[in-house]
Amino acid sequence: MSQPPRRPIPLLGEIRLGPRAARALTAELARHAGPKNCLLVAATADSAVLTTALEGLLPNDTLTLVPLTGAADELRAHVASLGPWIAERVRVVDTLTEADPADVAILAEVLSGSAESARGYLDELGKHLAEGGVLSVAVLAGFDDAAEELGRQADFTGVGSDLVLRNVPPVRVHRLRFTQPRLAVTDRLAPAYRPSSVPLTRSMHIDSNGVAAAGIALGLAAALRVSRPKSRLWLLPALAAVPVAAFFRDPNRDLPEHASAVVAASDGHVLSVERLSDQRFGSPSDYLRIAVFLSVLDVHVNRSPVAGRVVDYFVEDGGFAPAMKPAAEHNVAAYTVLETAHGRVVVAQRTGLIARRIVQRAPVGSLLARGERFGLIRFGSRTDVYLPADAAEPAVQKGDKVSGGATVIARWR
DSSP states (O other): OOOOOOOSOTTTOOOOOOHHHHHHHTHHHHHBOSOOEEEEEEEOTTOHHHHHHHHTOOTTOEEEEEEOTTOHHHHHHHHHHTOHHHHHHEEEOSSGGGSOOEEEEEEOSOOOSOHHHHHHHHHHHHTTEEEEEEEEEEEESSSOHHHHHHHHHHHHHEEEEEEEOSSSSOEEEEEEOSSOOOGGGGGGBOOOOOTTEEESSSSEEEEHHHHHHHHHHHHHHHHHHHHOTTOOTTHHHHHHHHHHHHHTEEEOOOOOOOTTEEEOSSSEEEEEEEEEEOGGGSOOSEEEEEEEEEOTTSOOEEEOSSOEEEEEEEEEOOBOOOTTSGGGGGBOEEEEEEEETTEEEEEEEEEOSSOOOEEEOOOTTOEEOTTOEEEEEOSSEEEEEEEETTTEEEOOOTTOEEOTTTSEEEEEO
């Protein structure tokens, strides 16, 4: 019989997971509308991960807690103190073998130590996942052996990875899926929480790329101020930090409620709405392509236009022509291919004259909810959404202004 899980940190001592790391670990639980079975391993009564997991429970969910050695009685008392609503949905077991198969499993402590012990721990936890279930694990954001092993695992079974810098020490959260989920699950998912979207106010976030860029500009300003105290040259990078950060703004958006709506993948103006054939996406059918141009003043965070599973991702080399010109068809572009209930949908992140960097954060195998953030393009650029032509009706025309995740650009028939 499996023994109760022990602390997977034999050498580094106590490592606390703060609220941001806890939210990243429980993101899959919070986005799944359920009903679902959840499993929290190495749980303690004072854990931020437990607190966040309880906040994400819905009426038809169940949560099983596997405590650290010797903590079962304390954990049961803590659950009972939270009232009948929690007590009816949460149970504490003594060993992992008593837990039911879970749709979402979470390791509530940082996994560290040797690669061999980490591999064994993952294998044991993976046995307790339901078909298509997700395992969330945090490792140190460094060169620890366990972190290296998790990185190798993520190359084959990873469906998401988030770096949480605002934890002491910083950690990386990996989400692993060992079997394919049913496609219907995507219809019950809400957009996932991403640490890369840093909140400034309740309605406005900034992408972590903007935080880094603004930090570099301010650091340069400070260095110039110290090295050349009589010069005002430091004002240039200091003032540049504000517009640079503003470029990476990431506002929250209200999604259309109707299930037939396909939303814009980005902000900008519609360049074209056309029907065409494209054999690169594994389907001989025609596509309805809606191309949107983003100026440097638009929000450049990209969102999934539909709910689906990422089945392919590839980058094609090319030039850097202005994104609003016909020659942009041959620019560098990254293609994310989604399998949906209506057929294959493709989002092309296309570079422009200024844009030279595409960020894509949805690996093959991951599930995206409609309107979910999945990447960005730095500076002026273009996004193309390809929809099965026989299954979709366009809802925009050339010249229309659209907002990513909010504007309906097409509807399923």
